[in-house]
Amino acid sequence: MHARHRIAGTVLALLLTPPLMAGEGAGKGAGETVPPADLRQVYRQALEADPKLGAQRYRLEALKAQRREALAGLLPQVTASGEIRKIRRDQTNSGLGGGTDESVRDFDQTRYSAQILQPLFDLPAWRGLQRGDDEVDRGQAELEAARQDLVLRVTEAYLGVLSAQSELALARSEYEAMQAAHERVQGLYEEDLAAVTDLEEVRARRDSARARVIRAEGELRIAREALTRITDRRYTQLAGLRPGVKLPGPGGDNLQAWVERAMEANPRIAAARAGVQTATTDIRAARARHYPSLDLVAGYSYLDDLDGSPYGRVYEDEYIGLQLNVPIYSGGGVGARARGAARERDRQRQILEATRREVRANVRAAYEGLASGRAEIRALEQSVRSNERSVEAVDAAFRAGLRPLADVLDAQRELFAARRDLARARHEYLLDLFRLRQGAGALDENDVDTLNRVLATAP
Numbered sequence: 001m002h003a004r005h006r007i008a009g010t011v012l013a014l015l016l017t018p019p020l021m022a023g024e025g026a027g028k029g030a031g032e033t034v035p036p037a038d039l040r041q042v043y044r045q046a047l048e049a050d051p052k053l054g055a056q057r058y059r060l061e062a063l064k065a066q067r068r069e070a071l072a073g074l075l076p077q078v079t080a081s082g083e084i085r086k087i088r089r090d091q092t093n094s095g096l097g098g099g100t101d102e103s104v105r106d107f108d109q110t111r112y113s114a115q116i117l118q119p120l121f122d123l124p125a126w127r128g129l130q131r132g133d134d135e136v137d138r139g140q141a142e143l144e145a146a147r148q149d150l151v152l153r154v155t156e157a158y159l160g161v162l163s164a165q166s167e168l169a170l171a172r173s174e175y176e177a178m179q180a181a182h183e184r185v186q187g188l189y190e191e192d193l194a195a196v197t198d199l200e201e202v203r204a205r206r207d208s209a210r211a212r213v214i215r216a217e218g219e220l221r222i223a224r225e226a227l228t229r230i231t232d233r234r235y236t237q238l239a240g241l242r243p244g245v246k247l248p249g250p251g252g253d254n255l256q257a258w259v260e261r262a263m264e265a266n267p268r269i270a271a272a273r274a275g276v277q278t279a280t281t282d283i284r285a286a287r288a289r290h291y292p293s294l295d296l297v298a299g300y301s302y303l304d305d306l307d308g309s310p311y312g313r314v315y316e317d318e319y320i321g322l323q324l325n326v327p328i329y330s331g332g333g334v335g336a337r338a339r340g341a342a343r344e345r346d347r348q349r350q351i352l353e354a355t356r357r358e359v360r361a362n363v364r365a366a367y368e369g370l371a372s373g374r375a376e377i378r379a380l381e382q383s384v385r386s387n388e389r390s391v392e393a394v395d396a397a398f399r400a401g402l403r404p405l406a407d408v409l410d411a412q413r414e415l416f417a418a419r420r421d422l423a424r425a426r427h428e429y430l431l432d433l434f435r436l437r438q439g440a441g442a443l444d445e446n447d448v449d450t451l452n453r454v455l456a457t458a459p
Helices: 004-016 039-049 052-070 123-191 194-230 255-265 267-288 333-399 405-438 445-452
Strands: 032-035 077-093 101-120 233-235 293-307 312-323
Touching: 032 077, 039 052, 039 101, 039 233, 039 267, 039 445, 052 123, 123 194, 123 267, 123 405, 123 445, 194 233, 194 405, 255 333, 255 405, 267 333, 312 333, 333 405
Parallel strands: 032 233
Antiparallel strands: 077 101, 101 293, 293 312
């Protein structure tokens, strides 16, 4: 009976000791290994290292350069040219009396000119500039969407590591409890104080717990790699959620208000709107090719054609005037381009509508997830407390000989499952919070700081 009490006491002590939520040191691998970090530090590193966000930054710079290129079509165009030729001229002149006069002369000919052209009316060029503005607006919205997506991806990867660490800590605690129980039952069995069925039961539970440890170790490596893919860093430790800390709320309980905010402020919707506007401008630009263009032209030209004969001349011309170009027929290309642009605008409108529906669905799903998540967390916190009391009660009954060992092991398993579900629910709640704010176009560094404040200091 005393040995039986020792089994229960050892297992109970292991079960009722909560596992650490922040994990152990990461293994080495690709990416630089850095000291312990919290969420804000990880996010700041991701801002510099994430290739998706970097690619979007370069795209915006490229669009700005294209807009500047379109502006050049409305600014003065200055050209200059010049040439010097060495000429051998064989010349035959008819005389008055019917004879001919032949001569050969070698001389240098100089020619140069300069011209300034200022567009006065060029509707396609104006439409091109408007398109550049639309594309820059689209690029800025896409960059903001990428930045908010980075906040969510970093948080998701960070919490993924914490979840994996929690799973591993729980799996190891369960394995240690099963191992202790196995050793005690093994000793009792060798003294003929325990049945073989009890030994096989606890051995099976121990082996299953060991398998869960192996699986949890693999999942932790995968989770760490997901974070490394964003930051190109490997972290020795991450700050975990403080036990029992109050999780932040969304700051509003009106679903319709969140949906309306998303329809106005979501950067993905803004980018899709800019796509529709760009396509509309393309239609106008295509139709503008039917219109004439008017340019102001001024220039100067010089020609030195002194060849040593009485006929050599020096020419200097200065001119200023208007140049009108009137398109008459281009083989139907202008109309075809306008029709193609109209179909592209229809496509962009469909993309906009699909984006709106997706954002609306995501906001509603995140909001409902938060509402159910809060209730689930409260229920699981109560479940953990209830299962801890259940383990104590079943253990006491086991010591008194009223309950079999299998009941103790089942109670232990239920306690570990409740703790595991609670950790998952807390992490999923935080992800739903970030998804809701991303859908509303409000996710920023302040949210990172808010979540960071409920983390324990990185060891």
